[in-house]
Amino acid sequence: MTLRKPTRCFISLARLLALTVLLFTPVSAGANDASPITKLVEAWLASPHGDYHSLSFTYWNKEGEVPTNCATCHSETGFLDYLGVDGSAKGSVEQPGVINSPVGCATCHTTEANALDSVRFPSGVEVGELGGSATCTVCHQGRQSGAAVTKAVGTIDEDAISADLAFINIHYAVAAATMHGADTASGYHYPGKTYAGRFQHVPSANSCVACHDPHTTKVAEDSCMTCHRGVDNIRDIRMRHSDFDGDGNIQEGVHGEITTLHERLYAAIQAYSDAVLDAPIGYNKGRHPYFFADTDGDGAISDDEAVRDNAYKAWSPRLLKAAYNYQVVAKDPAGYVHNPAYLLQLLHDSLESLAAAVEIDMADVSRP
DSSP states (O other), X not given: OOOOOOOOOOOOHHHHHHHHHHHHSOOOSSGGGXXXXXXXXXXXXXXXXXXXXXXXXXXXXXXTSBOHHHHHXXXXXXXHHHHTTTSSOTTSOOXXXXXXXXXXXXXXXXHHHHHOOOEEOTTSOEXXXXXXXXXXXXXXXXSOOHHHHHHHHTTOOTTOOOTTOOOOOOOSOOHHHHHHGGGTTOSOOOTTOOOOOSOOXXXXXXXXXXXXOTTTOOBOHHHHHHHSTTOSSGGGOOSOOSOSSSSSOOSSOHHXXXXXXXXXXXXXXXXXXXXXXXXXXXXXXXXTTOEEEOTTOSSSOOTTTSSXXXXXOOOOHHHHHHHHHHHHHHXXXXXXXXXXXXXXXXXXXXXXXXXXXXXXXXXTOOOO
């Protein structure tokens, strides 16, 4: 007789609590009579953090566990391990995380999470006095920094293709990296340049949970309009009035300035790779490792080109630095709120660097 290995069935602590609350909360006559805890659970279940179908929590399902180097942010059990809730060392993960275990109640509502006040960034810089933003910062700081780019390029000639170079990805949803700017040096900083540090907003909107509902993660946009009057959309807000992107429009919001400059940087990256390296490049935001060889030279990356075997390999230091900063900006779509000056500086300096090797009109572009 052959004995079958028992199947392991996992359910996160947060989801178990959610199901318990929803099952045992009395059904009231009116929809608005739901208890406060039920409303919080329902809000969490509808949020990205509670979506246990999300690729963020299902990517490793075939392996049956989340690797230790990913578990902190992609499994609630991994985050609890990171905090030392299980009795292990704080600040590290010793055990693989449980699959399908999203960010939940126990992630933030523990003694250890409440005590967390400082976080070390990939650059090695530790930021303290984070308060309620500390738990958010752990998972929204990225996985790389400008220092990784500096180390990778070493003393290689700026425009020489090197087989030792490969794209460096900051990771995803890097709001904390953007917010702290130069203080944590998450972007690549060009020598001789200065960069904006931590973006200081008004006290009532100067932390993660001051702007984002902690359960739905949605932004309380109405509170923005209290001070930024005269606009209908937060993307239309701007407090600086220079023409940073060189399009002649200083009425658009700072989001528009960043978006156009980001587009200009991509065009410059493609022009440089073609003219200087004779190896056309393209970007696909939904396919890792994002930058691919533009094999047909049409300026776009098709599904057939966006495959790992066609990952771009003709990297020079100049191109890698610009591409890294391009990705930093791409991976914080709300960077225009988190630290617009820092992102504009990264984009400007990357564009300026490429302009030293290929013809790019910088005359109307300005730097904050």
